[in-house]
Amino acid sequence: MAALSDAQRDYFGVFALNGKLLNAMKTNPKEFIKKAKTRGAQFIYTIESQHVIICIYVYMIYLGSIKFQHFRYGRVMFMADQDYDGSHIKGLLINFFYMLSPSLLRIPYFLSELITPIIRAFHCNGIQKLSFYSYPEYEKWWKNWGNSDWRIKYYKGLGSFTHEEGKEFFQNVEIQRKYFVWRNDEDLDAINIAFSKSKTRERRGLMLKFKSSDYRDYTDLSICYKDFLQKEFILYSMASVRRCIPSLIDGQKPSQRKILYGAFKRELFTEIRVDKLIGYVAEHSAYHHDESSLATTLMRMARDYVGSMNINLLMANGQFGTHIQGGKDHASPRYIYTELNPISRFLFPEIDNKLLKYLNEDGISVEPEWYLPIIPLVLVNGVSGIATGWNCSIPCYNPKDIIANIKRFLNDDKLQPMVPWYKGFKGTIDKSIGGFLAEWR
Template structure:
């Protein structure tokens, strides 16, 4: 599913399998106004997505699809619905009493539920079924705010105004579209930013930080298969996403061709990790290539600084820190790029020097500062000189 707002039919929309299947299954006619569902093949569209932030994104994309092409359907009572499942289930010791929770930071996907639990959900359908309702024009404005490319600046203001503890009460039977956008989808947008934009402190995204954490914890001084290491990372760092993405991140951290990593690939590439000509996409499968920590990684991330790190906790286990403390600013050294909600980043720097100008002070990284005192005796900070690049937006 893609964000179809502001796209035309000729932009590949007709080739999108998910959208075409939804049109075919429901019997939707392009450009038709609907004040009831009599002409459709089904009277309801029920969204059954995982109870995590990515599930919220899927719900938002479907609502955005309807609002873009068939906005009248959003106003039909009880047409758009969602099916929710428990996020956490607590069982009393020596008892069959089970308490389900629907508003918790942890989550489980639909695949986690077994057949017995699935039957229980459908027996009590009213408890798990929620109806989306159109209240007023504020609903349409909220949907446009979240997905329109014309609302980039407004979207930034929207995200900045998010308050801690925001969530949608699962006890509510009806969900106004603007409440879904402002109390649920906004949480995905914040997580999307955290995943996509690297930290200024260590230059890493959360997935990369989890990999480095597990590389230090194992530790991988001897070569290990990338596919095998990805399983270790998934197990010991509470990684909740696909392993194909994790393997791709490990490979990216080990690539050393020109244009990939300037000062250091943090992991060693043993095998075919891709070439400059193909931008690294021609790497071998994770089953056939190996990696390990490079010697310089332990110098960049000094073990003596571990006492300063704030390690996170998830699913009852200690995982990676909020950020590491490299002895030099890795976000400037290796550069980084990412596209989040409202913001994007692309920083590609010279592997030799940071050239200053009249607008930007010169960055001086003296060899004497490349030690643990870097964090206590900084000589100064400035922005590197680089050409302005166009900002991409999701």
């Protein structure tokens, strides 16, 4: 709102969405409308209002009560964050419009978006300023031209821009606005592959073929739906795999690895309050998301109740939750303390740091791509995760059994089958048809 000029306010209506919509293709219209309010899409419930935007009319078109000529607004322009989640929101909105009225997507230039930089680079001479609209675009530039002469600023979302920067984009709205166009049936196929339940294999195939060098060209005035979904929206899908599927090498997700990096860097062998450690980790690892989720991840890494993990890398000095409620009954991060488990440095020897490949974010060196534990923590503590196209679930195993099998492997001996094992569990675990069955004594 702050970016609009007085004259533009006569032509632009603004409606804020809180959070993400549901996948309309996976939900029948009645169920979608029923759940929309709880997910922040309150516009479904304001049909009777006289001051409504185009989204209301889309639903009315679905009911067959009005025609396109009756629209109060002639176009819809998305203003989402330029990061991966912003691309996801734009894709969900396109899917929403398609499911309620497919013909709308065929109207030339009906849907559009206002693009904003995700990263800006400022040269020390105070004159040069570069804007990047996607991570692959920035990474390619940094690899060839990046150095200490440039100051990098990451823009988490629209709220990161100053009033002046916002007005700058709206003054150049015809340059910053990009239109979605329907070219042929390939656009329809692309929408189905992106959102349909039955197209999981096709989604996986596209992701396996994707190359970071195939990023979208933001200088073009328009983009077809197929290119948007397979050159921008797919970046969210790739990111969801990196975020949610742990590495087989160290058994960690990126957020867990950032916490471990911060703890090692701070040499955290004396306790510290959790909220203070979260702030330290976010600062030194260029964490770009809500710090409350980072706190939740940290508390999961410290839990030591039965069924959580066999080796907690952080200590739980306080109430970190119980098995009864799955850790949800933990105390506030400002009341509990943590520190590195003494065994953590034996699992991740400091001497191995020279072998690691450290990532670069916002122009600073952050955590490594992965750590090199001396035993596979992916088996010790187990992992679980679900993302676009993939999911994984590995139970916990006894560290002693893992070490024994590693020694057999090094000596070219036959490996022994292992049964899942959880520290402190007094029951029995037997193999069943679908996996393993645990019984309490």
